[in-house]
Structures are given as C-alpha cells and as structure tokens.
Amino acid sequence: MVLKAFFPTCCASADSGLLVGRWVPEQSSAVILAVVHFPFIPIQVKELLAQVHKASQVQVAVLGTWCHRQQEPEESLGHFLEGLGAIFSHDPWLQLCREKGTRFWSCKATYHQLQGTPTEDQVMLIFYDQRKLLLSWLHPPAALPDCQAGDSAASTGGLADIFDTVARSEVLFRNDQFDEGPVRLSHWQSEGMEASILVELAKQASGPICLLMTSLLSLLSAASACRLWKLWPLPFIRSKLSTCEQLQHRLKHLSFIFSTEKAQSPMQLMRKANMLVSVILDVALGLLLLSWLHSNNRIGQLANALVPVADYVAEELQHLLQWLMGAPAGLKMNRALDQVLGRFFLYHIHLWISYIHLMSPFIEHILWHVGLSACLGLTVALSILSDIIALLTFHIYCFYVYGARLYCLKIYGLSSLWRLFRGKKWNVLRQRVDSCSYDLDQLRLLVITVQGIIHLLVDFINSLPLYSLGLRLCRPYRLAAGVKFRVLEQEKGRPLRLLMQINPLHYSHVVHTYRLSSCGCHPKHSWGSLCRKLFFGELIYPWRQREDKQD
Amino acid sequence: MEEEKSFSDICGGRLALRRRYYSPYCCEFGLSSPRLSLRSLTAVTCAVWLAAYGLFTLCENSMILSAAIFITIIGLLGYLHFVKIDQETLLIIDSLGIQMTSSYASGKESTTFIEMDKVKDVIINEAIYMQKVIYYLCILLKDPGKPHEISRVVPVFQSAKPRLDCLIEVYRSCQEILAHQKATSTSP
Numbered sequence: 001m002v003l004k005a006f007f008p009t010c011c012a013s014a015d016s017g018l019l020v021g022r023w024v025p026e027q028s029s030a031v032i033l034a035v036v037h038f039p040f041i042p043i044q045v046k047e048l049l050a051q052v053h054k055a056s057q058v059q060v061a062v063l064g065t066w067c068h069r070q071q072e073p074e075e076s077l078g079h080f081l082e083g084l085g086a087i088f089s090h091d092p093w094l095q096l097c098r099e100k101g102t103r104f105w106s107c108k109a110t111y112h113q114l115q116g117t118p119t120e121d122q123v124m125l126i127f128y129d130q131r132k133l134l135l136s137w138l139h140p141p142a143a144l145p146d147c148q149a150g151d152s153a154a155s156t157g158g159l160a161d162i163f164d165t166v167a168r169s170e171v172l173f174r175n176d177q178f179d180e181g182p183v184r185l186s187h188w189q190s191e192g193m194e195a196s197i198l199v200e201l202a203k204q205a206s207g208p209i210c211l212l213m214t215s216l217l218s219l220l221s222a223a224s225a226c227r228l229w230k231l232w233p234l235p236f237i238r239s240k241l242s243t244c245e246q247l248q249h250r251l252k253h254l255s256f257i258f259s260t261e262k263a264q265s266p267m268q269l270m271r272k273a274n275m276l277v278s279v280i281l282d283v284a285l286g287l288l289l290l291s292w293l294h295s296n297n298r299i300g301q302l303a304n305a306l307v308p309v310a311d312y313v314a315e316e317l318q319h320l321l322q323w324l325m326g327a328p329a330g331l332k333m334n335r336a337l338d339q340v341l342g343r344f345f346l347y348h349i350h351l352w353i354s355y356i357h358l359m360s361p362f363i364e365h366i367l368w369h370v371g372l373s374a375c376l377g378l379t380v381a382l383s384i385l386s387d388i389i390a391l392l393t394f395h396i397y398c399f400y401v402y403g404a405r406l407y408c409l410k411i412y413g414l415s416s417l418w419r420l421f422r423g424k425k426w427n428v429l430r431q432r433v434d435s436c437s438y439d440l441d442q443l444r445l446l447v448i449t450v451q452g453i454i455h456l457l458v459d460f461i462n463s464l465p466l467y468s469l470g471l472r473l474c475r476p477y478r479l480a481a482g483v484k485f486r487v488l489e490q491e492k493g494r495p496l497r498l499l500m501q502i503n504p505l506h507y508s509h510v511v512h513t514y515r516l517s518s519c520g521c522h523p524k525h526s527w528g529s530l531c532r533k534l535f536f537g538e539l540i541y542p543w544r545q546r547e548d549k550q551d
Numbered sequence: 552m553e554e555e556k557s558f559s560d561i562c563g564g565r566l567a568l569r570r571r572y573y574s575p576y577c578c579e580f581g582l583s584s585p586r587l588s589l590r591s592l593t594a595v596t597c598a599v600w601l602a603a604y605g606l607f608t609l610c611e612n613s614m615i616l617s618a619a620i621f622i623t624i625i626g627l628l629g630y631l632h633f634v635k636i637d638q639e640t641l642l643i644i645d646s647l648g649i650q651m652t653s654s655y656a657s658g659k660e661s662t663t664f665i666e667m668d669k670v671k672d673v674i675i676n677e678a679i680y681m682q683k684v685i686y687y688l689c690i691l692l693k694d695p696g697k698p699h700e701i702s703r704v705v706p707v708f709q710s711a712k713p714r715l716d717c718l719i720e721v722y723r724s725c726q727e728i729l730a731h732q733k734a735t736s737t738s739p
Binding site: 001002004027028122124126158159482483484485487490496498503 | 573574576577579642644645646647650652662663664666667668732735736
C-alpha cells in the first residue's frame with residue numbers, strides 16, 4: 001500500500017526538526033502532529049512523548065525528520081538528520097524535505113527490515129488543517145454521534161481514526177516553541193495562542209451561576225410537586241391546559257441546561273447549547289411582544305372589543321338555532337329531536353353570555369396580568385392564547401362535539417359526505433340565512449384550525465435546534481459529514497500532494513440529528529392528520545390527552 | 552497528463568470527458584454537460600410572462616405581473632443552484648478512496664467521499680429507464696465486517712448519463728487502479 005503522510009498545514013513553514021505523531025499500521029498512514037525543533041536532548045523528547053501517551057492514550061512517537069532549507073543547502077544538517085534515525089528508531093522512518101525556491105517537496109520512507117537492508121516505499125502527502133480537525137465532530141452515516149468521543153478502543157474506519165487521533169492529542173498542544181520548556185514544539189497553536197477573554201470569564205462565572213440556578217429551580221420543582229396540587233380537580237385542569245404543560249417543559253429544559261455536571265458527549269453538549277439558545281430567543285421574542293402589547297393602550301382596546309364581539313356571536317348563534325328548530329330550507333326534520341337539541345344549545349349560549357357579562361369589568365386587568373407572562377417566553381404567551389381561545393369558545397366546542405358525533409354516525413351509515421356540501425350550496429339562494437350558517441361553519445373550522453396551528457407552532461419552536469443550525473452556518477467545519485480531497489499541483493517524479501478539507505453536514509441532517517424532543521402531542525397532530533380529521537368528522541382534541549404523556 | 556474526449560449522453564446531447572492521470576495510483580475523470588442554453592431560457596420566460604399577461608387581462612390586477620417576474624427570477628435562481636449540474640467529477644486515489652463531486656451552475660459543489668475499505672468493486676450495470684435500457688457505472692459498497700456482502704450500490708454520473716463507450720473508458724482506468732490496490736494491500 002502507498003504510505004500516506006498526513007501533514008499539518010501550519011507546520012509547512014516551520015524550521016527543521018523531528019516529526020512527532022502516530023503511526024497507523026492497518027492503513028499504512030502516518031499522522032504527523034507536531035515538529036520538535038533544535039536544540040533538544042533525546043532523553044527529554046522521549047520523556048515528553050511518554051507523558052503524552054499516559055495522559056491521552058495515543059501512541060505518539062518520533063516518526064522521522066523534517067528539513068526546511070531556507071538558506072543555501074547545509075550539508076552538515078543533512079548528515080545530522082540521518083544520524084538521528086539511529087537514535088529514534090521507528091519503522092518506517094520518514095524524511096520530508098522542502099527546498100527553497102520550489103513548491104514541491106521530497107519525501108522518503110525507509111523500512112528497516114530484520115535483515116538490515118533498508119527498502120523504500122512510495123509516499124503520498126496529505127495536508128490537513130489541524131485546528132479545524134481538532135474542533136470538528138465527525139457524523140458517520142451508520143454510527144450514532146454520541147458514541148464517538150467516549151470510546152478509546154473502538155474506532156471504525158480510517159478517517160474516524162485520524163479525527164480521533166488529532167482530537168485526543170490535545171495534551172501535546174499545550175506547549176509551544178515559544179515556551180520555556182525543555183522541548184520546543186511547533187503545531188497549530190504556534191500561529192498564536194487562541195483564547196478569548198469573554199469565553200474565559202464565562203467559564204469562570206458559569207460555575208457559581210449554575211449552582212444558584214439549580215438551587216432555585218429545585219425549589220420551584222419541589223413547590224410544584226407538593227401535595228396541594230394533587231387535590232382534585234387541580235390535576236385534571238393542569239393536564240388539560242397547555243400553559244401548564246409548556247411551563248413544565250421549560251422548567252425541565254432550564255434544569256437540564258443549568259445542571260452542574262459536565263456534558264459527557266458532544267451530542268449532550270449540542271443539546272444543552274440548542275436548548276439555551278432556544279430559551280434565549282424565546283424570551284427575547286416574548287419581551288418584544290410584551291413591549292408592543294403594553295404600548296398605545298392596546299390591552300384596553302382589546303378588552304373593550306371583546307364583549308361586543310361575544311354578544312354578536314351569541315346573537316348570530318341564536319338566530320341560527322331558531323332557524324334550525326323551524327323548517328330549515330323547507331326540509332322536514334325530526335321535530336322532537338330538533339326541539340330538544342335546539343333548547344339545549346340555547347341554554348348553553350345563555351349561560352355563556354351571562355358568564356361573559358359577569359367577567360366584563362375584570363377582563364382588562366386579567367388581560368394586563370396575563371400579558372406580563374409573555375416575559376417568560378413567546379411559547380408561553382402562545383399557549384396562554386390557545387388556552388384563552390379554548391375557554392372562550394368552549395360552548396362552540398360542545399356544539400361541535402355533539403354535532404360531530406351525530407354527523408360521524410351519519411357518515412359511516414350512509415357515506416353521504418356530499419349531503420353537507422349540497423346543503424351549503426342550496427343555502428346560497430337564501431340570503432338571509434346564508435351568512436349565519438356560513439359563519440358557524442367557518443367559525444367552528446376556524447377555531448379548531450387556529451388551535452391546531454398554535455400547537456404545531458409551539459412544538460416547532462420548541463424542537464428546532466437553533467444552536468446547531470447557527471453553528472452549521474457560521475462554523476461549518478465543526479459538524480463534519482466527511483472529508484474531501486483536492487489534488488495540488490504536481491511534478492513528475494515528485495510525490496503526490498493532496499489537500500484534505502472538511503465536508504460539512506447537510507442542513508437536513510443537522511435538524512434530523514439534533515432535534516430536541518417535543519411535547520407529546522406532536523406525533524398525533526401533524527398537518528396531514530389535522531386536515532384528514534376535519535374532513536371526515538373525527539373528533540379533534542385541542543388539548544393533550546392523558547395517554548399521550550411522554551416522560 | 553490530461554486528455555479530453557467528446558462523447559454523447561443517452562439523449563444524444565454532447566458531453567466532454569476530461570481525464571487526468573496524476574500518478575499510477577491516482578486518476579480523475581470530469582464529465583461536463585452542456586450549459587443552460589439561452590434559447591430554452593427565453594422560451595420559458597416568454598411562456599410564463601404570456602400566461603401572466605393573459606391572467607392580468609382577465610383579472611385586472613397588476614400584482615399578477617409583479618408576481619410573475621418574482622416567480623421567474625426565484626425559479627431561475629433555484630434551478631441554477633439546486634437542479635442544473637454542470638460537471639461531475641470522479642477522483643480515485645489508491646488506498647485512500649473514491650470521491651464524487653457535482654458542480655452546480657451557480658458554483659455550488661457537493662462532494663461525497665467513500666473510503667477504500669468500503670469499496671468492493673466498480674461495475675457497469677444495466678437498467679430500464681422510462682422506455683430505454685441504459686448502462687450506468689456504479690460503485691458497490693461493502694461493510695468492513697462482512698466483506699462478502701454488498702451493502703449499498705452508489706451510481707456515478709447520474710445527471711450526465713453518458714453512453715457505454717464513455718463508461719468503458721472510465722471503467723478500465725478504475726479497474727486498473729483497484730487491481731493495483733488489491734495487489735499491494737495483500738503485501739505487508
């Protein structure tokens with residue numbers, strides 16, 4: 001097999017010295033991690049390599065020599081380098097040389113067989129960007145990302161091996177050629193130590209902040225789990241309102257983010273980061289909504305508009321019921337059933353109107369205080385809106401349930417779906433009743449659709465991995481689907497040179513891999529199933545069922 | 552060394568195959584399709600705008616015209632960026648792997664790299680495509696744990712769809728390199 005030498009691009013301009021890295025015999029490849037400069041004492045180099053091996057479990061060794069001839073060719077250096085092969089014996093021994101004035105390199109790999117006669121082999125140079133490879137996570141299509149970093153023994157495939165080697169040799173990159181140590185190394189940190197004040201400050205501050213937040217959140221969860229909330233009918237109401245469920249979801253997210261234990265794998269780290277970014281965006285949008293709502297007396301306008309609208313809807317519903325109790329469109333109906341159902345629904349409407357009128361002086365205050373909850377996040381505000389709609393239109397929902405059940409029976413019995421549509425078309429001629437029936441159907445469908453859409457929107461906002469998408473957009477080398485190679489300029493007789501770059505993960509794979517688990521209603525209510533249920537008269541439950549709970 | 556030859560695809564269009572031998576164990580094939588022709592672009596634009604003008608005379612709403620212009624521009628950009636593949640490249644490196652690159656008309660490049668342990672063989676296969684029987688080149692992949700089973704079939708040059716003469720050239724060079732790789736991998 002052709003010998004592959006992986007050379008970091010940052011060492012291409014380094015001074016002459018020794019090549020240090022890892023030799024992988026199965027793929028016949030040498031991964032070069034750093035260059036040791038002169039002067040050095042061989043014993044100290046061997047000690048350093050033993051230390052690195054103990055700390056990181058990576059078999060680092062001296063792989064060969066690197067010669068960078070910037071001035072006139074120095075013959076003495078050449079002999080000196082050849083002599084080093086005797087001190088640090090490694091099979092094969094690499095000799096890379098870069099001459100001034102040419103862009104092409106010369107490489108030699110010598111195998112010292114048992115008999116003592118050295119044999120040479122063909123070498124292929126592959127350049128790689130050390131910093132990007134160090135920071136990147138490989139996403140192979142078969143294996144899961146969360147078993148990548150932890151395993152030291154199992155590394156499948158050649159590329160995963162290379163990524164693994166570079167990532168685990170971080171210990172080697174702590175010292176640099178400008179440090180006052182016994183050994184001077186050149187690697188990606190030699191171009192300038194990378195650090196950011198903000199990141200360091202954040203790291204220092206994160207410890208105490210996490211502790212504080214964890215204690216606060218544990219107090220909150222203890223308060224919510226106390227026996228007082230178990231008295232009936234509170235658990236029933238809690239399970240039905242989407243606000244409580246959304247608040248619980250957010251509490252769970254926050255306690256996961258601020259947990260004091262470190263993330264074990266890159267997958268967990270990404271999940272934490274995604275949740276944090278999603279919570280921050282949510283709160284920011286919620287505050288924006290809050291400022292818009294509390295300006296220009298919008299709350300007062302909304303409260304003033306609510307009661308007349310409710311009155312108007314109730315009046316129209318009453319007209320419709322009176323019409324249905326008579327002879328609608330000249331059809332002869334079952335008089336007894338008509339009267340019973342009609343009076344029943346009229347009583348519902350009467351109760352509801354009285355309730356609205358009772359609440360009317362308090363509505364503005366309630367709306368004002370409920371609007372304050374938007375500072376907890378946009379999703380909480382949307383869930384409250386959904387709950388308010390559900391409570392205000394509860395009577396319409398009751399009518400819908402009764403009507404839908406009866407309708408469903410008819411559908412299965414006669415499969416007369418066209419009757420409904422024929423009925424609607426027939427009503428077009430009758431101007432005075434057309435608007436009523438149109439409104440009721442439209443209102444019914446509108447309410448159910450709006451609730452369904454709000455739930456789907458909340459789920460979508462909850463489960464989108466924003467941090468991962470942002471990372472894929474701004475630092476695409478962090479999420480790697482694989483690598484790509486480019487052949488560099490080549491001269492006959494010289495070894496082949498390739499540049500290895502990281503192939504970033506596709507956006508759809510990012511969303512699929514890092515999607516946060518959503519609340520239980522997602523698999524039940526997709527867009528398609530919502531439309532199908534509306535069409536065939538199956539009941540839609542706008543709030544969560546107890547069976548759907550997902551822990 | 553580099554050579555360029557002209558072939559045709561299954562529909563009769565012209566294709567250009569560019570072969571580069573970097574070394575005895577590294578070879579690259581680039582297949583270029585003809586570019587987007589001005590004639591077809593003009594024809595589609597005129598058709599869309601005539602339809603929009605017809606709708607405008609019916610509805611008297613000028614939004615239709617601006618919507619038609621918007622749709623034409625967005626459609627063209629989407630077509631160039633997501634659909635129209637200008638060049639497909641196959642790079643084989645002995646003992647590293649096989650890399651396939653597709654370059655779109657907008658400049659976007661999408662690359663897939665398959666490691667040599669996963670490659671079982673490169674073959675020419677027959678398939679029924681609409682009303683034709685065509686030949687296509689494909690790479691057979693194996694699971695490193697089960698070397699005698701084929702886990703996946705990856706077709707190459709899917710958008711260019713060259714004919715058998717072009718495929719035979721590519722196939723011969725691929726087989727040379729794979730044979731060289733198999734011979735050297737058995738020796739230590």
